[in-house]
Amino acid sequence: KQWYQRRVRAWDNVTQLDDALDLILLRAKAGQNITISSGYFNPTSTLIDAMKFSKAQIELIIPSVEANGFYEGAFVKGFVPDLYNFSALQTLKRCPNIKIIEYNRNNWSYHAKGVWSDNLTVLGSSNFNKRSSLRDTEFSIALITDNDDLKNGLLEERNRLRFYSKPVSVNYRSVARLTLPIVSSFL
Numbered sequence: 001k002q003w004y005q006r007r008v009r010a011w012d013n014v015t016q017l018d019d020a021l022d023l024i025l026l027r028a029k030a031g032q033n034i035t036i037s038s039g040y041f042n043p044t045s046t047l048i049d050a051m052k053f054s055k056a057q058i059e060l061i062i063p064s065v066e067a068n069g070f071y072e073g074a075f076v077k078g079f080v081p082d083l084y085n086f087s088a089l090q091t092l093k094r095c096p097n098i099k100i101i102e103y104n105r106n107n108w109s110y111h112a113k114g115v116w117s118d119n120l121t122v123l124g125s126s127n128f129n130k131r132s133s134l135r136d137t138e139f140s141i142a143l144i145t146d147n148d149d150l151k152n153g154l155l156e157e158r159n160r161l162r163f164y165s166k167p168v169s170v171n172y173r174s175v176a177r178l179t180l181p182i183v184s185s186f187l
């Protein structure tokens with residue numbers, strides 16, 4: 001019972017997934033691996049601060065422009081993939097301690113959402129972005145386990161996402177970097 005109380009106490013005031021993710025990131029041990037996946041990554045300033053000050057090795061998996069569900073959309077929708085990837089680029093500049101990789105599998109779209117770390121996985125509908133946090137109703141569940149088979153299975157799931165992904169650098173998509181600030185001022 002004492003172990004349970006210590007483990008649960010930190011979660012007493014968690015009412016939003018953002019709070020839980022902040023708690024996970026800020027309580028992480030040095031060198032702990034945490035992977036966050038989102039189909040539409042546009043983090044809140046609180047999440048950016050938590051990533052920036054976390055001791056963990058943080059990896060974000062996002063869709064490439066071509067793997068975004070709005071790729072080649074009509075008119076304004078066509079800018080959505082670049083806007084989200086521009087947001088990821090801005091996050092990378094603010095949090096140089098994180099690694100961002102882009103999922104790009106030929107003729108596939110990417111909408112995977114989750115958090116993977118050691119013995120913890122968060123599954124749910126949140127994209128860990130401003131809309132999920134402030135506007136939409138989302139549902140997530142945290143799975144904490146000491147079962148090695150389950151932990152390995154969950155890490156295999158994350159590794160399958162990594163297989164079709166490649167690192168993003170601060171210099172990527174120079175066209176988007178020049179055109180999106182202008183386009184977003186009209187939206």
